[in-house]
Amino acid sequence: MTAPLTEVPSTSGRAVAVLEGVAKRFPSGTLAVRGVNLSIRQGEFVSLLGPSGCGKSTVLRMIAGLIAPSEGRISVDAPQTGEVGFVFQEPTLMPWSTAIANVMLPLRLAGIPKAEARERAAEALASVGLSGFERSFPRALSGGMKMRVSIARALVTRPRLLLMDEPFAALDEITRHRLNNDLLALWDRQRFTTIFVTHSVFESVYLSERIVVMAARPGRVFDDLRVNAPRHRDEAFRTSAEYAALCREASEALNGAMAA
Numbered sequence: 021m022t023a024p025l026t027e028v029p030s031t032s033g034r035a036v037a038v039l040e041g042v043a044k045r046f047p048s049g050t051l052a053v054r055g056v057n058l059s060i061r062q063g064e065f066v067s068l069l070g071p072s073g074c075g076k077s078t079v080l081r082m083i084a085g086l087i088a089p090s091e092g093r094i095s096v097d098a099p100q101t102g103e104v105g106f107v108f109q110e111p112t113l114m115p116w117s118t119a120i121a122n123v124m125l126p127l128r129l130a131g132i133p134k135a136e137a138r139e140r141a142a143e144a145l146a147s148v149g150l151s152g153f154e155r156s157f158p159r160a161l162s163g164g165m166k167m168r169v170s171i172a173r174a175l176v177t178r179p180r181l182l183l184m185d186e187p188f189a190a191l192d193e194i195t196r197h198r199l200n201n202d203l204l205a206l207w208d209r210q211r212f213t214t215i216f217v218t219h220s221v222f223e224s225v226y227l228s229e230r231i232v233v234m235a236a237r238p239g240r241v242f243d244d245l246r247v248n249a250p251r252h253r254d255e256a257f258r259t260s261a262e263y264a265a266l267c268r269e270a271s272e273a274l275n276g277a278m279a280a
C-alpha cells in the first residue's frame with residue numbers, strides 16, 4: 021500500500037547541476053561541507069534536508085555561483101544569464117519600487133526593453149496569483165505576497181534551474197501550505213529544475229521527488245531518497261496515510277543523519 025522511500029539510482033536523465041568531490045572551507049576556518057557528490061537531473065524537484073548548520077545554504081550558494089568551492093568541481097548547465105533563479109528566505113524586495121518594478125529588474129538588467137519587460141513581469145506576477153497588485157509597494161503586501169513577488173522575480177527570466185533557500189520558513193503554516201501548492205503548480209507547468217533547501221521533513225516530502233539528506237560537522241550528503249508518491253500533491257495527500265508513512269521514513273533518515 022505505502023510506497024516507501026528508496027535509494028535514488030545514480031544514472032538516467034540529463035544532469036543540470038553536477039557536484040564532484042566538493043568541499044567548502046570559509047576563511048574563518050569552518051569546513052562547511054566536504055566530499056559532496058551530487059547530480060541533479062533536468063526537471064527534478066529535489067530537497068536538501070538537514071539540521072541547521074549542515075551546509076545546505078552553502079551547497080545552494082555554490083551551485084548558484086555566489087561562492088566558490090575550495091575543492092572539487094561544480095558544473096551547471098545554464099549557459100545564459102537568467103537561467104538560474106534564486107529565492108532567498110527573505111523576499112529581498114526593493115522597498116521603494118512597486119511589485120512590477122521589482123519583478124522587471126532582472127530583465128532590465130539583462131537589457132530587455134521596458135515595454136517587453138513590463139509585459140513579462142505582469143505575466144510572472146499573474147502566474148503567482150498577484151494580478152491586480154502590480155502597482156503595490158512591498159510595505160502594502162503580506163509576507164506571503166512578498167514571497168510571491170520574490171518567486172515571480174526569480175521566474176521572470178524563465179530559468180532552467182530554480183534555487184530556493186528556505187523560502188517559506190518565515191511564513192505562517194496556512195500561507196506556507198498554500199505557497200507549497202502554488203509552487204508545485206508552477207513547477208508542473210514550467211518544469212524548471214528545482215533545488216529546495218529546508219529543514220522541514222514535512223515540507224520536503226510534500227514537495228519533492230527526491231530528498232538529499234545532509235549531516236553536519238562537516239556538512240555532507242548522508243542519504244539520497246526518492247519519494248515514491250504520485251507527483252500530484254494536494255491537501256488529500258497531505259492528510260493521507262501514505263504521506264504520514266513517507267514523513268516517518270524521512271524523519272528516520274534525518275535522525276540517522278543527526279546521530280552520524
Ligand code: ADP
Pocket residue numbers: 046047048050051052070071072073074075076077078079239
Ligand atoms: P545550513 O544552510 O544547513 O543551515 P550553512 O550552509 O548556512 O548551513 O552553514 C554551514 C556551516 O558553515 C555553518 O557552520 C556556518 O556557521 C558556516 N558558514 C556559513 N557561511 C559562512 C561564512 N560566510 N563564513 C564562515 N562560516 C560560514
